[in-house]
Amino acid sequence: MTAxxxxxxxxxxxxxxxxxxxxxxxxxxxxxxxxxxxxxDPYRVxxxxxxxxxxxxxxxxxxxxxxxxxxxxxxxxxxxxVEAVLKAWEGCGYYARARNLxxxxxxxxxxxxxxxxxxxxxxxxxxxxxxxxxxxLAHGEARAVNDGNVRRVLSRLYGEARSTxxxxxxxxxxxxxxxxPGAWNEAVMDLGATVCTPRAPRxxxxxxxxxxxxxxxxxxxxxPAPKVRTAARAVQAVALLIGDDRQAVLERREGQLxxxxxxxxxxxxGPDGSVSEALKTVCERLGATPGELLxxxxxSMTHRQITLHVYAATSGLPRQAVATAAxxxxxxxxxxxxxxRQQSLFAAPLTEGSSV
DNA sequence: AAGTCGGGGCA
DNA sequence: TGCCCAGACTT
Numbered sequence: 144m145t146a147x148x149x150x151x152x153x154x155x156x157x158x159x160x161x162x163x164x165x166x167x168x169x170x171x172x173x174x175x176x177x178x179x180x181x182x183x184d185p186y187r188v189x190x191x192x193x194x195x196x197x198x199x200x201x202x203x204x205x206x207x208x209x210x211x212x213x214x215x216x217x218x219x220x221x222x223x224x225v226e227a228v229l230k231a232w233e234g235c236g237y238y239a240r241a242r243n244l245x246x247x248x249x250x251x252x253x254x255x256x257x258x259x260x261x262x263x264x265x266x267x268x269x270x271x272x273x274x275x276x277x278x279x280l281a282h283g284e285a286r287a288v289n290d291g292n293v294r295r296v297l298s299r300l301y302g303e304a305r306s307t308x309x310x311x312x313x314x315x316x317x318x319x320x321x322x323x324p325g326a327w328n329e330a331v332m333d334l335g336a337t338v339c340t341p342r343a344p345r346x347x348x349x350x351x352x353x354x355x356x357x358x359x360x361x362x363x364x365x366x367p368a369p370k371v372r373t374a375a376r377a378v379q380a381v382a383l384l385i386g387d388d389r390q391a392v393l394e395r396r397e398g399q400l401x402x403x404x405x406x407x408x409x410x411x412x413g414p415d416g417s418v419s420e421a422l423k424t425v426c427e428r429l430g431a432t433p434g435e436l437l438x439x440x441x442x443s444m445t446h447r448q449i450t451l452h453v454y455a456a457t458s459g460l461p462r463q464a465v466a467t468a469a470x471x472x473x474x475x476x477x478x479x480x481x482x483x484r485q486q487s488l489f490a491a492p493l494t495e496g497s498s499v
Numbered sequence: 500a501a502g503t504c505g506g507g508g509c510a
Numbered sequence: 511t512g513c514c515c516a517g518a519c520t521t
Contacts, residue, residue: 191516192516192517193517194516195515195516195517196515196516196517196518197504197505197506197514197515197516197517197518198505198506198507198515198516198517199507199508199514199515199516200515200516201507201508202506202507202508202515203515203516234505234506235505235506236504236505236506236507237504237505237506237517237518238504238505239504239518239519240504240517240518243518243519267518267519268517268518268519269518270517270518270519271517271518272516272517272518273516273517273518276516288516290515290516290517291514291515291516291517292515292516293516295514328516329516332516335516336515336516341509341510341513341514341515342509342510342513342514343509343510369512369513369514370513370514372512372513373501373502373503399503399504399519399520400503400504400505401504401505402504443505443506444504444505444506445503445504445505445506446502446503446504471505471506472505472506473505500521501520501521502519502520502521503518503519503520503521504517504518504519504520506515507514507515508513508514508515509512509513509514510511510512510513
């Protein structure tokens with residue numbers, strides 16, 4: 144419980160009224176909020192919720208418009224090749240989201256949209272958060288969402304620094320407005336995204352400030368306590384650029400890391416740290432002849448700090464158009480290396496077809 | 500319960 | 511630089 148000087152939390156109906164009044168006046172206008180409250184378009188809400196997983200709204204907006212233009216309906220999404228879906232997702236990260244979205248679209252095209260929480264939860268890529276969001280926003284179901292915003296807002300409101308997932312869900316369930324569940328969920332997330340922000344919360348603008356334990360403590364940013372994260376490992380790899388930055392030999396990546404995307408042929412550098420050995424391995428695998436070192440690229444991902452040694456190579460393998468393939472940022476950096484190098488080597492305007 | 504999966508924004 | 515973001519899935 145909170146200390147003696149901290150405010151007792153207000154009765155739940157009072158908290159609901161305060162936040163919903165703020166939301167009605169200051170809630171964000173977002174493209175997936177078309178349609179009436181609690182009756183939003185399921186397809187638009189679902190796509191948005193998948194896109195926004197671990198992705199800030201400001202960033203998701205760009206991809207959302209692009210994605211809906213490419214796939215205006217669930218049927219269009221279901222009928223598209225997965226390569227096209229990944230191309231629309233290119234640069235957005237966590238590509239399993241796009242693969243699952245495509246699989247789920249095919250299930251929906253066959254069976255129709257789910258109509259409740261349990262139905263949504265059964266779809267690939269849909270977990271407790273997304274199922275609660277779509278059920279409340281599109282179907283008016285009384286399901287409380289639990290995301291990073293909710294966790295932060297409720298941890299601060301009740302002064303619980305070490306809030307567990309179950310604790311947050313229980314508080315969210317208790318607070319959820321039974322009359323306006325969709326609006327309530329949107330309101331808590333809007334508050335977390337625009338007022339109760341991680342680094343510099345705008346407490347004077349907060350409709351719950353008078354009831355907030357973290358505000359009373361004087362150090363609202365201490366709630367919740369930071370999550371412990373495993374450190375990124377430093378890894379090295381060799382990539383082959385066979386061709387140029389427009390036409391190159393590309394491979395389809397398998398597995399979890401960047402799975403489904405295309406990319407330059409790569410080979411991880413072994414624990415002995417021998418780059419030349421990795422270069423030899425990948426060249427033998429492709430039947431390619433190694434050329435000169437084009438340079439190094441460094442790229443950080445969630446659990447990896449990658450140093451990529453990019454070599455030119457020659458091979459009879461067919462090249463693909465880079466522009467139409469879905470590539471990771473790492474591969475785009477590697478391709479950019481060639482362009483930067485050409486510009487530095489040739490001060491005069493470059494003539495076409497002079498690469499390799 | 501802990502690891503893994505991208506990439507960018509921001510203090 | 512480190513932490514965070516409208517999380518889900520695997521082990």
